[in-house]
Amino acid sequence: MSPYKRKTPEEILYSIYRLRRGRLKIIIGSVSGSGKTYHMLEEGKLLQQQGIDVVISAVSTMQRAETVQQLVNLERVPSLHWIKDGKEQKDLPVDVLLQRNPEVLLVDSLAHRNREGARFETRLEDIRYLMDHGISVITTINVYELAGMAEIIQQKTGICAEETVPLNTLELADEVRLIDVSPETILKRIEEGVLGGETPPALTRRGNLGVLRELSLRLVAEGVNDSLERHREEQGLIGPSGATERILVSTQYHWNGSLYVRRGQQIAKRLNGELIVVTFVLTKRQLTKDQQSFKRAITKLAQRVDARFEELSLPSLRLLPAILVRYAIRNNVTRIVMGHSKKSRWQEKWQGSIANRVLRKSRNIDVFLMADRAEQEGERILPIKPGSKGKEEPFHRLTSQEMEQKIERIHRGTFKVYIGAAPGVGKTYKMLQEGNLLLTKGIDVVIGLLETHGRKETQRQIGGLTLIPRARIQYQSSQLEEMDTDSIIARHPEVVLVDELAHTNVPGSVTKKRYEDVMRLLDNGISVITTVNVQHLESLNDAVAQLTGVRVRETVPDAVLKMAGEVELIDVTPQMLQERMREGKIYATEKVNQALESFFKIGNLIALRELALREIADDVDERLEAWDREPSLRGPWSRREVIFVCVDLGPRAERLIRRGFRIAHRLKAEWYVHYVHCGGNHTPEEQKRLESLRHLTERLGGKMEVALAGSSAVVHQQLLNRMNEVHTTQLIIGHSRRPLWRSLFKESFVHYLLRHARHMDMLIVADFDPEAAEAVK
DSSP, X not given: OOTTSOOOHHHHHHHHHHHHSOOEEEEEESSTTSSHHHHHHHHHHHHHHTTOOEEEOSXXXXXXXXXXXXXXXXXXXXOEEEEETTEEEEXXXXXXXXXXXXXXXXXXXXXXXXXXXXXXSBHHHHHHHHHHTTOEEEEEEEGGGBTTHHHHHHXXXXXXXXXXXXXXXXXXXXXXXXXXXOHHHHHHHHHTTTTOSOOOGGGGOHHHHXXXXXXXXXXXXXXXXXXXXXXXXXXXXXXXXXXXXXXXXXXXXXTTHHHHHHHHHHHHHHTTOEEEEEEEEETTOOOOHHHHHHHHHHHHHHHHTTOEEEEEEESOGGGHHHHHHHHHHHTTOSEEEEOOOOOOHHHHHHHOOHHHHHHHHOOSOEEEEOOOOHHHHSOSOOOOOOOOOOOOOTTOOOOHHHHHHHHHHHHSOOEEEEEESSTTSSHHHHHHHHHHXXXXXXXXXXXXXXXXXXXXXXXXXXXXXXXXXXXXEEETTEEEEEOOHHHHHHHOOSEEEEOOTTOBOOTTSSSSBHHHHHHHHHHTTOEEEEEEEGGGBGGGHHHHHHHHSOOOOOOBOXXXXXXXXXXXXXXXXXXXXXXXXXXXSSXXXXXXXXXXXXXXXXXXXXXXXXXXXXHHHHHHHHHHXXXXXXXXXXXXXXXXXXXXXXXXXXXXXXXXXXXXXXXXXXXTOEEEEEEEEESSOOOHHHHHHHHHHHHHHHHTTOOEEEEEESSGGGHHHHHHHHHHHXXXXXXXXXXXXXOHHHHHHSOOHHHHHHHHOTTSEEEEEOOOOTTGGGGGO
16 A cells, blocks of 8 residues: 555544554464463563553463462452353453453453353453453463364364364454474373363374374464565565465366376475466467366366466467466465476477576576476376385394394483574573473473573573583683583483574584584483574575575574474564563663664564474474374375485585475485586585585485586586486476576576476476566566
8 A cells, every 4th residue: 555545534443443442462272281371371470560451350270380370460350150061161251341441351261152141152252342442352272262273173183172263363363372382291291180180082192282283383374474475565575485385386278287286286285385276378269178178177176175276368378488477476486386398409499498488587486397207107196105104013023233222212311492483582481491390390400501691581590400510612812611511411410401502612612513512412311401493494594594684604404303302382473572672681772773673673573483383383294294193284295206406516506405405304205415526626615615515415414426527518418317327206406597698509407407307307496586576566
């Protein structure tokens, strides 16, 4: 909307209504006992400390000691008690609350249904009424109490909610915050009797708890994505944000059209992305009977796979690449899936190629060219039965190697990671809180390394925990401090708390990175609880740089996160995080304005939050697949994949390696990184660059192959031979940077592969160019 456009009377009235109306914040959890009420009361106490008038009513503590403690100093407005099926129910005293007129009301159980004869049938209506009278509300709900989610959850877990609210209730909220808790933590709480009462059997199954957790993460991530897209529109930003995948399938009304849609669906499902299907019809040409039949089939298929379908008119076939790319940019597409016709080199030069023209025009969008296996194998997609997990024979005698591996696993400490979207979300606070809780249970817990950054609330959480003194290391003319891993091993506590997992140690330390110190502690039988931010994950380095414009230098291999027995997300809304920043609770006062104008901009925080939610949802899904239970939400991948990444020594090689790892990991595929060197020996600079790429590949769990070629003329053939040797199904390469005129005289690698590697899929990864979208505005 233009800032100079005069508002209508209706718009002015609505703006005034919004000013007077109370705010709504919903705290959502995967299951009862995840800590929603505790965090709601904690937020209420923080608001009270800021001088805001806060009351509570109809709050259920279930007599949990930690939650009851949070009630201290909060004013309670007595709720209306009644009995339903032998259980006590609590209704809100709406008239009393209106008379009391607090600024903020804390109330549990958003899905609650009121007694017969009450002014309103549901608590949701009570809350909306109070908000219309200027009272802000913070409330709680479980994911299975949202209609729409409830049906999916009942189908997958058998868990059925007594009462639900419409799914769009979350859209009414000014803020939605997720309380993420691992299944292991919930099961521990049930075992210790912390949750009180009798827990339904379906909620005691780890697999069910995993499904509920993943659905919660993905639901909140979708809401965050909506707010991110609105923010980007307001800022005039066009193109993909980089936080989520959106797959566009370009197909045609032809016998193989449905194959493109199905392949796009497989990719979107495995990458947890949205799917769009588009077809093109020449404006002056009527569809034949066959095309009409194929159109009906593709339309039905698109509905069945939950894809958005659009038919676009095409004035001329030569305009197809330009229209396709423009459509992709406007719809924030991250990947175009399409086929490519079989042409000789001279046909391509004379007639042109749609795939080549799409590649030339697309920026910031990956292009996935589907394999044509019809010639060699008679089909394009090779479905196979997913391999069944080999079950261990109980009477099998262990070999000495198997025995050593099992003893090592038994001896090794347990590993838990608290992860957040940004500094200041409360990871260290939560880690210390858990450490003190373990201490009260008689477990020997110490602090190995703590960074409070001067935050008073964090310092207060140290409580009775013992701090292990840091080691002093001489570096140049200064003495610097690092975690004293040797002293911790000598002290040998049961649990050690270690802050900032991605930290790089001072040169001269025993290990280069803090996560390597953590591995030493685990190997010595010491359990570790640690903290890290999502932007420090190695494979997300490019995505974070695209989202925020900041290249993070300290990273942790993804494998370290996968090693953790538990990973919990500390979710905080961008509004809360910015408020903490302004109050000086994250950085020193003199740094606040600079941070709010750079890394802590609202757009960055929204995008990082979505990235964190989706990453942990994927991690939960991986764990569901690893457990012996029904398939994960994404379902099994139906092809045996081998990923082959081609790199040179240019600046985008890291981006290709990280992309190859993430795809291989999600597809459970083998992956190779291959570099071919032409000419004589490497220069020192080339050798250093090669070692850097090898190190990155190995950090991500891969292996880099280096081959020599006598001349550049044989490089293409040599690479193709190696791809065929390892039975490559998907090739990952970068966009060609050559100008168009060069391809007229010398064939590029991409053009060569389009003709000679038609039996494998090709993902051509785009370079990120923040200025690329300007041309389509």
